[in-house]
């Protein structure tokens with residue numbers, strides 16, 4: 312009798328890259344939208360409460376549309392709610408940066424800025440892709456995210472060039488978040504596979520344009536671009552930080568307590 | 575109350591009061607620049623700021639369920655609703671400012687506990703079904719109140735009510751839709767929504783305020799068309815509207831005395847526990863302290879953000895003066 316083999320696969324073969332790709336897009340928006348919605352009723356100014364709710368609403372809306380499309384692409388009968396509420400942490404495909412707890416207002420807004428600057432470029436590329444349902448979502452989302460970027464850029468300036476305290480808080484958030492930004496530009500076999508299906512997003516080009524935007528705003532905000540250092544990633548493969556599990560536990564509790572129920 | 579050049583002496587001139595009351599009687603609308611009795615200004619400031627505070631504090635019990643909403647559609651509807659309430663608060667604060675008190679002063683009154691807000695928001699939201707019941711009952715009661723306030727004599731308030739009421743109707747429809755879905759759902763969902771109705775029913779009836787015989791300001795407010803109907807009339811209208819809606823989805827009310835009266839065509843209800851109401855008003859409701867603490871925390875933690883915003887605006891203004 313031989314001992315059972317302990318050697319496994321080094322990497323999973325991705326069966327449905329388009330499904331996988333849409334999950335990544337959708338989870339980014341859903342998770343960030345959820346984090347933003349945590350501010351609802353607790354904002355620093357009433358006007359900002361309204362603005363943050365608006366951003367949360369746009370992002371959850373984008374996430375919902377993308378997960379719906381992902382479910383249709385998968386063809387296994389899962390809709391957007393099944394995907395949002397009945398997947399566990401390792402099945403989520405968002406970038407790690409987006410799941411981190413909301414922190415203070417500086418952390419929330421710096422993260423929003425870093426993501427918005429990326430997201431408008433991503434949507435801009437996707438709006439012309441040949442996969443029509445995705446191009447449609449991208450065109451609408453691009454308009455929304457342009458507004459978000461204007462909003463978060465304005466806050467970068469106000470915080471960076473405001474008071475000593477706001478400057479310090481914004482810089483601290485930027486330093487903390489910097490290591491997570493690289494993940495946004497990583498590409499793998501999924502990107503290569505959907506490229507063949509007409510979804511062409513040049514992440515290297517997006518990265519350099521993203522840097523232009525970010526360096527420009529950070530400079531005008533009198534903040535410093537953090538030095539390159541350690542990076543953190545893994546979300547695209549379901550490797551997350553410890554915070555995602557807690558977020559999902561809260562988000563999914565009611566739906567999971569009543570499997571099969573309609574709401 | 576501070577003096578304003580456009581205003582007559584603080585002791586109201588009887589001739590001016592008579593002219594003012596004649597305008598009210600003729601159904602005219604009073605605008606911010608018009609002369610008005612001091613007490614009218616104060617009553618309206620009190621009512622409008624309480625209303626604005628209620629919109630803001632009301633964001634808390636509902637916001638409590640945004641992160642746990644059980645479907646993406648419900649999550650979006652709830653975020654949008656809470657956002658609407660923030661908009662209502664902002665709009666009514668602006669309306670109150672036309673009477674001569676600025677928003678900062680009003681917000682401070684809320685945070686230091688001297689201002690009142692609707693007692694209903696001092697009750698906890700314990701299950702998802704509470705979100706349905708709040709939309710259905712609390713927004714429903716607000717609509718009954720506000721439909722009448724839309725004909726109030728003070729122009730900015732009346733116009734605010736018309737605009738806000740449209741959104742409250744939408745909230746009520748969504749709330750009732752949640753209630754109806756749960757009431758026709760699984761046994762657990764049905765139990766959840768019945769329990770929520772049991773908890774929210776009486777506090778909803780209290781939203782209309784004390785009975786008219788215990789409401790000292792009512793007569794004057796009615797004369798000046800600040801109010802148009804008595805608290806009891808509005809409460810009865812709300813009950814008459816709501817009972818059939820519960821019947822339609824098979825829910826019951828926690829009131830053994832509730833019965834239809836053929837003669838008056840009213841749903842007669844049992845005695846309201848006014849002791850509970852006055853306890854909550856005094857600050858002893860289940861969530862009074864939590865609500866104000868949450869508002870204070872948001873305000874305190876937002877201090878540096880508001881300062882940054884002001885500092886940046888100042889620097890920018892200085893820069894553009896230099897450039898000019």
Ligand SMILES: [Fe+2]
Pocket residue numbers: 629658659662738742
């Ligand atoms: Fe409202």
Ligand SMILES: [Fe+2]
Pocket residue numbers: 659713741742745
């Ligand atoms: Fe409402």
